[in-house]
Amino acid sequence: MTQPPHDEPTASSPEELREQVEQTRAELGETVEALAAKTDVKAHAREKAIEVKEQAAAKAGELKSKASGIAHQIQDKLPDPVKDKAVQAREQAGAKAAQASRLWEEKAPEPVRHTTAQGAQLIRGNRNLLLAVAGVAAAVWLACRRRDG
Template sequence: MTQTPADQQSAPSPDQLREQIEHTRHDLGLTVQALADKTDIKARARQRAGELKEQAVLKAVELKAQAAKATSQVQDKLPDSVNDKAAQAAGQVRATTARAGQMWEEKAPEPLRQKTARSAQLARDHRTVLLAAAAGITAIWLVSRRKKD
């Protein structure tokens, strides 16, 4: 079978074929990368955990602002005598806490004090995570209460 002039005109040139091959390779590379990304479960889990952490932190900030606003509103409505009594009670609580801390230092065994100190330091080091978790649990609890009502 011989080629007609029309067949020769419709046949792609070598440069066009190279360009098509490069385009196909590029598309195939993108597809393979997308499939590899989908199968990397650890990376996807880390990404999702990061997103959830960010959401929890934002929610914690929002809840903290709401709590501060509610506290301010309640304090504005309380009479001065109640505020004075609350301040006295807070002072008594601080004093009692200080005495309890002194007793703890005097009477608790050293290994227990060391373990407690390590736990407290861990809590301080991971304060954001703990606050985010508490905010998340609080949000879930509030939502479940609303659904029941």
């Protein structure tokens, strides 16, 4: 054991000594917990992963909003015949996709369907962005085609 610091009085009774021991134990326990928390690499990695994931989600939302705004601006500037063609193309693509989906359900093996379903769920989560991008791409393609023809 070590000597008590010179600036602290020593215990005058066994009860005071017990209180000092309990206080020292509590302080030591807190110190050990703080040191253990600082050295817990897994916990720090989890916290950092959560932080990065939240930042990525926020950035994705920001980019999605910007892309949607740009798509609407471009779509508003297109002539009506081009807009109509884009709507028709989107409807035809939806019909073809439904037909392909039915065929896929009939022919594809279960593990492949499961993996594909997970991808489709991810796409559905970003449906508006993908539709906006597809609409803009179709409109630009039609405008370029019209200009060349």
